[in-house]
Amino acid sequence: MDDNKIKIEAKNINFYYGQMQILKNLSVNFYENQVTAFIGPSGCGKSTFIRLLNKMNELAPNSSVSGEIYLDGENILDKKTNAVKIRRKVGMVFQKPNPFSKTIFQNISYGLQLCKTPKKLIPEIVEESLKHAALWNEVKDRLHKSALELSGGQQQRLCIARCLAIKPEVILFDEPCASLDPISTSKIEELVLKLKKYYTIAIVTHNMQQAARVSDQTAFMYLGELIEFSPTKEMFVVPKEKKTQEYLSGRFG
Amino acid sequence: MKNKIIQQVSFLLIGACILITLFFLASLIYFIAKNGLPVLSWSFLTQPPKDAMSSGGVAPAIIGTFYLTLGAIIIAAPLGLACAIYLQEYCQKGTVASIIKIGVNNLAGVPSVVFGLFGLTFFVKFLGFGISILSGALTLAILILPSIISASCEALNAVPNSIREASLALGATQFQTIRKAVLPCAFGAVMTGIILSIARAAGETAPILFTAAAFYKRGYPDSIFSETMALPYHIYALMTEGTNPAKQEPIAYGCALILMLMVFIISLAAIFLRNKYRRKNG
Ligand SMILES: Nc1ncnc2c1ncn2[C@@H]1O[C@H](COP(=O)(O)OP(=O)(O)OP(=O)(O)O)[C@@H](O)[C@H]1O
Ligand SMILES: [Mg+2]
Numbered sequence: 001m002d003d004n005k006i007k008i009e010a011k012n013i014n015f016y017y018g019q020m021q022i023l024k025n026l027s028v029n030f031y032e033n034q035v036t037a038f039i040g041p042s043g044c045g046k047s048t049f050i051r052l053l054n055k056m057n058e059l060a061p062n063s064s065v066s067g068e069i070y071l072d073g074e075n076i077l078d079k080k081t082n083a084v085k086i087r088r089k090v091g092m093v094f095q096k097p098n099p100f101s102k103t104i105f106q107n108i109s110y111g112l113q114l115c116k117t118p119k120k121l122i123p124e125i126v127e128e129s130l131k132h133a134a135l136w137n138e139v140k141d142r143l144h145k146s147a148l149e150l151s152g153g154q155q156q157r158l159c160i161a162r163c164l165a166i167k168p169e170v171i172l173f174d175e176p177c178a179s180l181d182p183i184s185t186s187k188i189e190e191l192v193l194k195l196k197k198y199y200t201i202a203i204v205t206h207n208m209q210q211a212a213r214v215s216d217q218t219a220f221m222y223l224g225e226l227i228e229f230s231p232t233k234e235m236f237v238v239p240k241e242k243k244t245q246e247y248l249s250g251r252f253g
Numbered sequence: 254m255k256n257k258i259i260q261q262v263s264f265l266l267i268g269a270c271i272l273i274t275l276f277f278l279a280s281l282i283y284f285i286a287k288n289g290l291p292v293l294s295w296s297f298l299t300q301p302p303k304d305a306m307s308s309g310g311v312a313p314a315i316i317g318t319f320y321l322t323l324g325a326i327i328i329a330a331p332l333g334l335a336c337a338i339y340l341q342e343y344c345q346k347g348t349v350a351s352i353i354k355i356g357v358n359n360l361a362g363v364p365s366v367v368f369g370l371f372g373l374t375f376f377v378k379f380l381g382f383g384i385s386i387l388s389g390a391l392t393l394a395i396l397i398l399p400s401i402i403s404a405s406c407e408a409l410n411a412v413p414n415s416i417r418e419a420s421l422a423l424g425a426t427q428f429q430t431i432r433k434a435v436l437p438c439a440f441g442a443v444m445t446g447i448i449l450s451i452a453r454a455a456g457e458t459a460p461i462l463f464t465a466a467a468f469y470k471r472g473y474p475d476s477i478f479s480e481t482m483a484l485p486y487h488i489y490a491l492m493t494e495g496t497n498p499a500k501q502e503p504i505a506y507g508c509a510l511i512l513m514l515m516v517f518i519i520s521l522a523a524i525f526l527r528n529k530y531r532r533k534n535g
Binding site: 115 | 413416420422426433434438
């Protein structure tokens with residue numbers, strides 16, 4: 001079995017807001033059916049980087065980028081690459097749950113309608129996605145109630161379900177548990193572990209234990225540079241770099 | 254101790270301000286109602302004026318104001334919303350957008366009689382629509398356009414970016430995002446802006462003075478190219494012209510009362526629609 005098939009290959013990424021360089025010559029590989037965690041102090045560019053993977057940062061005014069990110073051989077950063085097509089392949093779950101102020105059902109069918117899924121199939125996919133996101137049992141009797149009535153953790157799982165519904169190949173999580181309590185957090189962690197069988201996953205987190213629990217590879221970033229990128233098991237036991245060691249042990253200036 | 258006194262004095266002052274405001278509002282309604290109610294009757298609402306406007310009803314003016322207001326909203330609402338979408342969603346940070354926004358805000362401060370003159374030269378004469386409902390509605394439309402644009406811009410601005418990101422990340426184009434995710438969120442606030450504009454359009458006199466209003470017109474308007482009577486102008490005419498001021502004055506108050514009620518009813522209907530929509534999408 002080929003354990004390390006590369007799904008996304010980011011090469012020499014530089015990113016600027018105006019004159020300020022946010023990402024410095026970053027190169028990272030994302031392996032298929034593995035979870036890659038991004039850790040590092042606040043403001044080091046983790047969000048900026050993973051938002052490049054689904055062309056979300058190209059909306060930012062006066063930003064510029066260089067380098068290449070290949071998804072199955074197609075360069076995501078190429079201006080000619082269709083953003084809609086990429087975003088259907090690369091889904092994203094944001095830090096704060098952001099359901100639409102529509103019903104639970106409509107939240108999930110939203111993306112399906114966009115890709116012209118036949119109406120007959122939608123209820124089935126909605127159920128399947130909710131089951132996948134471990135939310136079905138809690139909401140099956142209130143599918144047509146507003147999604148805003150759900151708790152924060154349920155909303156976040158709804159956002160995951162919404163993302164799963166359009167069957168992406170890669171899922172990006174940007175601190176998905178930042179606003180959640182420990183129980184919701186562990187539910188989402190379980191979910192991530194379950195989902196990696198089917199998807200390639202990137203997750204940004206400030207929680208070292210979380211990175212250690214869910215990820216196969218860990219990338220440690222500092223001030224826009226990739227300091228260390230290695231299998232999680234190795235990095236958390238014997239970090240190669242001094243900076244990584246300091247960060248992991250909480251001694252950081 | 255000192256803080257407490259300051260606090261109580263400021264509460265008193267604020268309370269006094271509210272009372273003064275309410276007093277003027279209440280006395281306005283009271284005087285209009287007191288002078289207007291006696292002439293109100295079914296025939297006043299449904300009959301045309303008689304005897305050089307010194308008796309009879311004001312039905313043509315009611316109909317005229319209804320057409321003018323409706324026309325103005327039908328023209329200005331989609332246009333204003335489209336402008337707001339362009340300014341807020343498509344060129345948010347550009348210099349073009351900020352120049353347009355400054356222009357729009359300045360337009361909102363232009364006196365309404367200036368819009369009337371513009372309507373006269375542009376719609377009535379240049380485009381040849383004549384003194385007509387069409388010219389009047391167009392003039393009223395550009396008069397309320399700035400406030401509809403600003404209200405809609407505010408409404409769109411209040412929609413959190415996370416909603417746009419959620420939609421884009423699901424593979425929606427920017428246009429789909431605006432139509433299916435942003436507008437449903439902003440709809441209530443946009444409607445509120447439009448409701449306020451209804452009142453403005455219904456009550457303005459100067460813009461229709463030279464573009465749509467007739468002092469007296471036999472019968473009802475039969476096309477958008479016919480001139481029409483309208484309540485605000487009718488009030489003005491009753492109070493300044495004619496032969497029998499003593500009989501005309503109560504009719505003017507009746508018109509004012511009807512105008513207020515009309516605006517009230519149209520606004521209620523719009524608020525009802527808005528709430529119904531909100532419930533469906535809430
Ligand atoms: N729109 C913007 N314009 C200018 N600078 C920005 C913008 N967005 C982010 N930045 C800067 O880019 C840098 C990286 O931000 P980013 O959000 O990627 O950090 P992060 O690692 O995700 O931090 P956190 O862990 O707090 O989420 C920060 O220094 C931030 O100030
Ligand atoms: Mg971040």
